[in-house]
Amino acid sequence: MSSAVAASKTLGQKESSAPSTLPAVCLEAIARHNKPDTVSEKRDRQWIQISASEFIRRVRHIALGLREVGIRAGDRVALISENRPEWSVADLAILSAGAVTVPIYTTQSVDQISFILNDSGARALLISGGRIMKHARKGFATAASLEHIVVFDSESANEVERATTLESIEARGASIEREDNSAFDKLIAQGRPDDLATIIYTSGTTGEPKGVMLTHDNFVSDIHSITNGLPILSSDVSLSVLPLSHIFERTVFYVFCFNGVAVNYAASFELVGEYLREVRPTIMTAVPRLFEKVYHRIIKKGMSAGGLKSRIFARSLAVGQRVAELEDKKQRVPLSLKRYFVSGGAPLSPTLSYSFLGAGIKILQGYGMTETCVVCANRPDDNRVGSIGKPFEGIEVKIAADGEMLVRGPTVMRGYHGHPNATQSVMTDDGWFATGDVGYIDNDGHLFLTDRKKDLFKLSNGKYVAPQLIESLLKQSEFVNQVVVVGASRKFPVALIVPDWEALKHSLRAAGEQVAETHAEISRSPGAIKMVQRDVTAMTANLADYERVRRVALLAEEFTIDSGELTPTLKVKRGVIDQKYGKLIDELYRST
Known part of the structure; x- marks a missing residue:
């Protein structure tokens, strides 16, 4: 792509914090916050908490265990699982071992799973088990480079030849650490900020998926930028709803680790309503489709109530719009609206924003791509409904002559795995990434998206x-x-x-x-x-x-x-x- 790009405005251009490796940053923060409920999941109708010390111990042992079975720096390790503590533990263990995490959606087809494993050259696969194992097994049966299959659920390990359990990998690592309690520290110290951290295959609305290569520094830069841009408290509680295989939820998990937020996993979209009532998150990320479902449930309940309740409901929608108008005018907003949810992945309708605001829930729309990580978001004290907010620190955004949004900064990908021509087609000579999204910047610096260029x-x-x-x-x-x-x-x-x-x-x-x-x-x-x-x-x-x-x-x-x-x-x-x-x-x- 030519570097001759006309821009109406450029936003961003601040230095990000000093980089380090992703597992070093996350594990140090988890230890510092030392929470009893670093991550939690619901099992057998009860919420099971995993403490900071247990989380870190498991990461250390799995990382050492992976090295023991032959995984080396730069090796690709695929990961297929629903949202659960083992996903995040395994991810940070893979990265600590110097390897590269290749996440795969549980909903991807057998052909897509096979393609990703072969295209990435994955040497190992970590998989949860059960129905996911049954679905994926035909896909990894044709993966030529695959040497190790590690199963989270021990009872599923017998379903596949040469499979081992995560428990046995942990046991190997624990044995190594007993012999040398500095083994993990020496291992993680070998990592460098510019090492490849992950290859994420775009789910794509068209065509064959491409593997996006992101480094440790891409993620660490985003952690610091988001932390500096949004008020995230160690007292916050979150519900992890979006698939951790997706860049948005995965980045958010790292940010929450860094800030000491308690993370609660929802195993599926179907359980979100139940989990929202039980967890009562103060901060959460989701896509508009999830908010739409909740909204329509509220509409049906509110408008069908009749009489006074129906009038109160209608009044709450009006209140939401009024609060948003007050914010736009920089006027005082009630303290009860301080915490927030973040929406990304698609446009969020203003009606949704106003309705939730009327119920005391602020939804901040943000924006990012697999290729750029998280780029921008509205802020609680600067929430322009309908916009995707302003860029986070260190990230530049400008609008090309044809209206396309361009992004530059330390969060932009290294390139597409095995596709140099595709990389060149979206990158300018001076480092700008062409997002494929059409938009504009208003007079106050807020970004607005119109549509996908190809749509x-x-x-x-x-x-x-x-x-x-x-x-x-x-x-x-x-x-x-x-x-x-x-x-x-x-x-x-x-x-x-x-x-x-x-x-x-x-x-x-x-x-x-x-x-x-x-x-x-x-x-x-x-x-x-x-x-x-x-x-x-x-x-x-x-x-x-x-x-x-x-x-x-x-x-x-x-x-x-x-x-x-x-x-x-x-x-x-x-x-x-x-x-x-x-x-x-x-x-x-x-x-x-």
Whole structure:
């Protein structure tokens, strides 16, 4: 990529803190905070806490055990597991041994698992067991370089030849440490800040995944930048919801370790509601899809309450908007709104922000990519709803002539593993990374995203449409659960909508409409389609004429990871949806 890039504004450009290796930074911080509940998980209906000393001991023993079985500096070690303490312990142990962590999503296909293991040249695989083992075993059976399979759950080790247990690896390490109690310290001291720490394969909404190479310094720089930018307290409690295989949640875990935050693991998205009530986190990271689900549950509960409760609920939404307006004007906000959640991975609708704010929960929108780590976020005392905030210390952001956001700084990747041409295509000669996201910077320095550059589509009249912007608006409707806007080379945009069935059925009954029994029947009902279309028309009334959604189709089934329509971090795979619903989309245009 040429270095001749026009910029409207550049943000950032401060020196980051002195670098060190990632495990050295995290383990020192864990020891310093010395918490009884460094990490916790729910097992057999009880929360099990792991103390700082136990966490560190396990990291030390696993690292030494991995070295004992032949893992050396620079070796690739794959990691497949749901969120649980062993994921983080194993990750820091791999890094302490000088090896490179290659995380793999539990939801990835057998072919993808095989590809990642072979492309990275993984010598070892650490895996949780159970259903994940059953799913992944065909994938690692074809991995030519794989020599060691280490299973977290001992009872699953017998399912695969040449597998050993994590417990036995720990025992080997413990034996080494008994003979030489300085063995781990000597091992971790060999690491350097510019050593490769991880290869993360982008889940990708299109095409074959590419391995993003990140160094220890990339992560450590981000730890210091985020810590300097956000108020994170050792008294904070968090709930780990997003997959630790994803850069966002993994980086956040390191930041929380550094700041002494108690981390509680949610093994799956389905358990989040239950865990939120039990853990009562003061700080948490999630994607908009999770907040949307909670929001729609609140809407249904609040608006169906009737009478005074319904009016109080409506009032709370208004209060949320008022608080946000006060913040924008730098006026005093109640102390009860001090703690916060952080949203990333996709645009967060302003309605969601205001609604949660009205309930006393501040959601700060942030931004990052696998290739850049975490770049920016709103701050509790500077929360511009609708924006992704300002860059963290040491990270520069500017907007190119075509509107694309460029990022430079110590958190930007080394490159794509085995793909020098792909690396060159996204990096300028002077170190700027082209994000592929289109946006702008306002007069106060807040960054705003419009859409993914590749997701923008051109109508038959030559006008460009940003679908994410429209989708964000439509998600404010009580009837919309999921939505995808399409329209490339057509006369106008249309929307594929998975309804919030309870809200839609409630409104249909209130309007005197007969409600069918199944979702499939309701999705074809003229009354239901007309009701949703009317709401969509109102939601997009203030858009330019060519951006307004003229037709909607209701889908009976949700977009899911298993059906291939969502990535592991719940981003829509537009190409898959275009192909799957191509005939339905054509029908929407034929009906005009």
